[in-house]
Amino acid sequence: xxxxxxxxxxxxxxxxxxxxxxxxxxxxxxxxxxxxxxxxxxxxxxxxxxxxxxxxxxxxxxxxxxxxxxxxxxxxxxxxxxxxxxxxxxxxxxxxxxxxxxxxxxxxxxxxxxxxxxxxxxxxxx
Amino acid sequence: xxxxxxxxxxxxxxxxxxxxxxxxxxxxxxxxxxxxxxxxxxxxxxxxxxxxxxxxxxxxxxxxxxxxxxxxxxxxxxxxxxxxxxxxxxxxxxxxxxxxxxxxxxxxxxxxxxxxxxxxxxxxxxxxxxxxxxxxxxxxxxxxxxxxxxxxxxxxxxxxxxxxxxxxxxxxxxxxxxxxxxxxxxxxxxxxxxxxxxxxxxxxxxxxxxxxxxxxxxxxxxxxxxxxxxxxxxxxxxxxxxxxxxxxxxxxxxxxxxxxxxxxxxxxxxxxxxxxxxxxxxxxxxxxxxxxxxxxxxxxxxxxxxxxxxxxxxxxxxxxxxxxxxxxxxxxxxxxxxxxxxxxxxxxxxxxxxxxxxxxxxxxxxxxxxxxxxx
Numbered sequence: 001x002x003x004x005x006x007x008x009x010x011x012x013x014x015x016x017x018x019x020x021x022x023x024x025x026x027x028x029x030x031x032x033x034x035x036x037x038x039x040x041x042x043x044x045x046x047x048x049x050x051x052x053x054x055x056x057x058x059x060x061x062x063x064x065x066x067x068x069x070x071x072x073x074x075x076x077x078x079x080x081x082x083x084x085x086x087x088x089x090x091x092x093x094x095x096x097x098x099x100x101x102x103x104x105x106x107x108x109x110x111x112x113x114x115x116x117x118x119x120x121x122x123x124x125x126x
Numbered sequence: 127x128x129x130x131x132x133x134x135x136x137x138x139x140x141x142x143x144x145x146x147x148x149x150x151x152x153x154x155x156x157x158x159x160x161x162x163x164x165x166x167x168x169x170x171x172x173x174x175x176x177x178x179x180x181x182x183x184x185x186x187x188x189x190x191x192x193x194x195x196x197x198x199x200x201x202x203x204x205x206x207x208x209x210x211x212x213x214x215x216x217x218x219x220x221x222x223x224x225x226x227x228x229x230x231x232x233x234x235x236x237x238x239x240x241x242x243x244x245x246x247x248x249x250x251x252x253x254x255x256x257x258x259x260x261x262x263x264x265x266x267x268x269x270x271x272x273x274x275x276x277x278x279x280x281x282x283x284x285x286x287x288x289x290x291x292x293x294x295x296x297x298x299x300x301x302x303x304x305x306x307x308x309x310x311x312x313x314x315x316x317x318x319x320x321x322x323x324x325x326x327x328x329x330x331x332x333x334x335x336x337x338x339x340x341x342x343x344x345x346x347x348x349x350x351x352x353x354x355x356x357x358x359x360x361x362x363x364x365x366x367x368x369x370x371x372x373x374x375x376x377x378x379x380x381x382x383x384x385x386x387x388x389x390x391x392x393x394x395x396x397x398x399x400x401x402x403x404x405x406x407x408x409x410x411x412x413x414x415x416x417x418x419x420x421x422x423x424x425x426x427x428x429x430x431x432x433x434x435x436x437x438x439x440x441x442x443x444x445x446x447x448x449x450x451x452x453x454x455x456x457x458x459x460x461x462x463x464x465x466x467x468x469x470x471x472x473x474x475x476x477x478x479x480x481x482x483x484x485x486x487x488x489x490x491x492x493x494x495x496x497x498x499x500x501x
Contacts, residue, residue: 012233015184019192085236088342109240111198 002121006030007037007053007065013083013106017052020110021117034060038068046075049121055084055091063098070099079120083108176226179217183230186213191245192238203244210252218253228255232280250281263289268301275308284312287319294320303332307339310346317346321354321363328362336366341373348374352382361394368401380407387413396424403432411436415444427460434464439471446475449487458487463494 004026008014014030021028029048031037034057041048051069055062066080079101084091087105095103102116134145190213191197196206217223228250235246250256262274263285271293278285285308293305310317328336340346351367351374358364364386371379383405386398402410414429421429430448433441442465449461469476480491493499 010237012184012230013237015188016192016234016237019188023198107235107237107239107243110192110238110242111240 001025001027002049003027003029003047004050004052004117005037005040005048007032007034007051007057007062008083009033009054009057013054016110017083017113020114024114024118026117033058034062034065037065041065041069046072046078048078049124050117051078051080052083052117053080055082055086055095063094066095066098066100077124079124081116081120083113172222175222179223179226180230182215182217183227187230187234187246191234191242191249194242194245197241197245201241203241203248206241206245208245208248208252210249213249213253221258224255224258227253228258228277231255232277235280247281251283256281256283259283268296268298272301272304275304279308279311282312287313291320291323295323295325297326299332302326303335306332306336310336310339311343315347316349317343318349318354321358321360321367324360324363327360328366333362333366333369337369337373340370348376350378351376352379355379355382355386361391364394365397368397372401372404375405377405380405384410384413387417392422392425395421396428399425399428399432403428403435406436408436408438411438411441415441423454423456427456430457430460430464434460434467437467437470439468442468442472442475446472446479449479449490450483459490459494462487462490466491466494 004021006014006017006028008017008030009032014028018028018030029040031040036059037051037053038060046069051065053062053065062082062084066082069078069080080099081102081104082095082100083104083106085106092103101120104113104116134142137145190209194206197203213227218227231246231250235243238246256278259274259277259281262270263278265271265274275285275290275293290305290309290312293301294309296302296305306320309320313319351371354363354367355371358367367379368383368386370376371383380402383398383401384407387395389395389398399414402414411433414432418426418429430445433445445461445465445468449458449465452458452461465472465476465479476491480488483491
């Protein structure tokens, strides 16, 4: 079962993501801000198969999480999907420059999110 | 008590006034505290009610919309049966509960789109929640109207022009901004029609807000802004349209912008020159130089900036002359900057100026040559 870390401060979005991804038997763990995300990653020694993160959050933003995950020297690489309201060109480019594997603008199409998650998990599993 | 009244009656006037003042102040403080406490208690009760209602709404939405297999397979929302009856709970007869449902539907729609997003909208319509929003539109309170506009915009419901257009000109800033926002988002064919009815000046902050709405709204019909540049009697609308012409690189409006160079308002003329420069209209340079000496400072600076932006290399002599002979520091600064922008045609000239210029002019040139310094 793939483990997914969801970093999202919105109240509704985690419920939606959990319902969408639960169909495929993914194990979702949810944290509400960047600080908690760092803590969870450290505690579990980055034991996640995928990270889905928002950008604008309290304490540490999505780019900081992305940068930390992608700049890790040891351990297995973890794909990161950014799901955010902020969909301007600069933000998207910044995300990809820092190593994001995908960028989805809210509101998302549930089926699209599911397919992108599946594809990345298969791609990184090889 | 009788003793107190006796004392008060025969006390000096200053004491009487002070006493009345103290009584009034204490009474007002108590009333203020009580109203704050009442407000907080009401908010606490409301929060508590919402906390018990939200899981009910979430479960219904999850079960009947988000976990709907047909919607998940992207079957168009109109082909999927919506179980409206399960949403008709007794609690939704209360207004506060219906408002909570509307808020939740909007919250969900901000997170999901596609068939599920459409189904959330269908639910809003079939539960007659749109009628609640339209009722709020008729309220005398501006905040209710703003709330209604936000709800209708988020649910992509159309609003009659006759209802919304007067609000785009409201004296209340919040309501005006919400109405303009809603009009741009909801009007499919003429999202900028309210430019025709705006009589109040469009403040700079309004322009920033509008620009944000226009540039972030998808599938918006962009009109030719030349119509307002030519005919609008509201100068701020003309000025804003000039900025939009630049943003959309609307070359079809150039003729109207050139005509605006003859306006008597020098601020508007400055904006027109700025627009032409940013659009890099080479043909207009002769006219700008011809009119230069008769212009006020703001227009002259815009002419110099435009020559730099167009960077045709044809007028380096003019820029050199302004740089060397003007007594105004700003003029020399912008002439220098534009000379640097024309460097491809004036390499020798710039070197000559550096070698022969006064200390101050040399500093200006060096400053302008630094690519990290922008002005």
